[in-house]
Every structure is written in C-alpha cells, then in structure tokens.
Amino acid sequence: MRRRELSGQSLVEVAISLPVILLLALGVTDLGRAFYYREAVTNSTRQALRVAVSPAQQTTADAVCAGTGGATAVTVTSSIPAGSASIATITNNAALESSNNGAAAGSVISGATVRVTFHCLAGVAVTNATSNGAGPLNAGSDSVTVSITYNLSVITPLLWPVTGASFPITVSSYQRSEY
Secondary structure (H helix, E strand, C coil): CHHHHCCCHHHHHHHHHHHHHHHHHHHHHHHHHHHHHHHHHHHHHHHHHHHHCCHHHHHHHHHHHCCCCCCEEEEEEEECCCCCHHHHHHHHHHHHHCECCCCHHHECCCCCEEEEEEEEECCEECCCCCCCCCCCCCCCCCEEEEEEEEEEECCCHHHHHHHCCEEEEEEEEEEECCC
8 A cells, every 4th residue: 555655756756856957967068068169269269370470371461451551450350161261271270170070161160250350550461570569459569369259059948048049159369470
C-alpha cells in the first residue's frame, strides 16, 4: 500500500528540477560560446592589425587617404569575409584567422564588421617619418587601429530579457605602422 502512494514522487521531482537543470546547462553553453567567439574575434583583430601595419599596406593606406586635407583619421568599414575592396587583404586575413576550413568564407565570425582607421596628412598616410609622435587617437599619429565587432546570438531564451537576443563582442587594437 505504501509503495503505491509514492509511485508518482519521482515524476514530480523530475518535473520540478528539469527546467532548472536545462536553464543552467543552456546558460553554461552560452557562456562557453561567448568565450569561444571572444577569442576568435580577438585573434582575428590581432591578425588584421598585423597585416594593416605592414609595409605592404602603405599603398592601401595612401589610397584611403587620397583626397584628404590636413591631419585627419579615416576609417574604412567592411564585413567578413567579403566587403570593401580597399581593405580586402586585411579583411580576408582576419577571416582566415578564425576559419574552420582554411577559406575566408569559412570564418566562424562571418558577418562581423571590421573597421580600420588610418591616419592621414595632406592626402597620404602618416608614416614613421611624418608622424607627430602623439598617441594613437591623434590624427597626426602613425598608428593604425583595427576594431572587429561580432553579434553573438544567445540561445537561452530566458536570458533574452537581460542580454537581448544577441549582444556585440567588440575588440579594438592599435599599433604603429611599420612604413
């Protein structure tokens, strides 16, 4: 008789605890995904910056700066993997850094936005020789800034009121140009 009264107890316990366990599992999954994509964006930003400051990109920087007046900063925006032809080499190298198949189209951060800021002076890129020696935010600086933003979609519906259906992961880095 006693066994018959307790036969539904396990089912009730599972029904009460299962939503909590699933929410925790999905939350941990979202946290792991966020970390993975943050690392992918960071590595892609570093690679894009390495390419952007290389001497091979001086012609790209000069082309971006053409037609500008005094000391100014010019930002070119593109998407991964394709995008703006003026910074295609930089963008493709960023995409390859996070690619899972060795092609730019296989980038795990496909759809991310890349912003490359060159500093210009009288229509040409500021170089080591023409720099004013100021910091990277100064228009007369010879630094290049790369910023990549990727919108990560959240898979846990109960987190949407807190984070929204997606949230941006943005990494910026700057370095002096090598030309």
